[in-house]
Amino acid sequence: ILNVEQSPQSLHVQEGDSTNFTCSFPSSNFYALHWYRWETAKSPEALFVMTLNGDEKKKGRISATLNTKEGYSYLYIKGSQPEDSATYLCAFLSNDYKLSFGAGTTVTVRA
Amino acid sequence: NAGVTQTPKFRILKIGQSMTLQCTQDMNHNYMYWYRQDPGMGLKLIYYSVGAGITDKGEVPNGYNVSRSTTEDFPLRLELAAPSQTSVYFCASSYGSGGLETQYFGPGTRLLVL
Numbered sequence: 475i476l477n478v479e480q481s482p483q484s485l486h487v488q489e490g491d492s493t494n495f496t497c498s499f500p501s502s503n504f505y506a507l508h509w510y511r512w513e514t515a516k517s518p519e520a521l522f523v524m525t526l527n528g529d530e531k532k533k534g535r536i537s538a539t540l541n542t543k544e545g546y547s548y549l550y551i552k553g554s555q556p557e558d559s560a561t562y563l564c565a566f567l568s569n570d571y572k573l574s575f576g577a578g579t580t581v582t583v584r585a
Numbered sequence: 586n587a588g589v590t591q592t593p594k595f596r597i598l599k600i601g602q603s604m605t606l607q608c609t610q611d612m613n614h615n616y617m618y619w620y621r622q623d624p625g626m627g628l629k630l631i632y633y634s635v636g637a638g639i640t641d642k643g644e645v646p647n648g649y650n651v652s653r654s655t656t657e658d659f660p661l662r663l664e665l666a667a668p669s670q671t672s673v674y675f676c677a678s679s680y681g682s683g684g685l686e687t688q689y690f691g692p693g694t695r696l697l698v699l
Binding site for chain 2: 506508574
């Protein structure tokens with residue numbers, strides 16, 4: 475079982491503010507990191523797959539960075555909107571193809 | 586495409602009963618997965634399949650069985666339901682074998698064992 479931790483567990487953001495949160499994973503045996511967005515009553519949807527140290531991905535107002543040497547990834551939301559309210563999951567893929575999910579960070583954007 | 590579909594959406598079982606959770610995908614994906622999600626925990630892999638006729642255990646397989654007779658279907662069987670199996674179950678599928686591919690998730694089955 476690979477230890478993947480996400481912090482904080484939840485956060486509240488005022489509409490228009492920016493925020494970020496962390497996914498920590500083992501720095502050894504890294505193969506890839508996935509980010510998923512999971513809205514209430516829906517299925518998780520893929521945001522990014524990141525493979526290289528220093529990778530930066532962007533999708534609209536959401537972006538992510540990756541540091542494989544120290545074992546963390548940040549997800550950023552710029553100018554939060556109510557529709558950004560969701561749980562954001564990261565999943566660490568080891569180089570023996572074991573995928574481990576974090577418990578998620580639940581973001582609530584207040585209008 | 587319907588994507589990944591799961592039935593039922595919700596079920597209450599008595600201890601010791603059995604049931605099958607159905608999962609079907611219409612994307613011709615090779616890989617299929619079953620996860621359970623407990624409050625405050627990440628998704629835990631129960632079983633996965635790399636193609637028709639091939640299945641393998643995940644992180645938490647005890648108390649479950651699977652089969653994969655076709656590319657489309659990947660049912661999950663609970664033989665003797667226990668309260669510890671109260672959870673939300675998600676089926677997922679992906680195309681490739683390298684783990685870099687996006688997994689597509691079904692809407693989930695909420696199971697309550699009393």
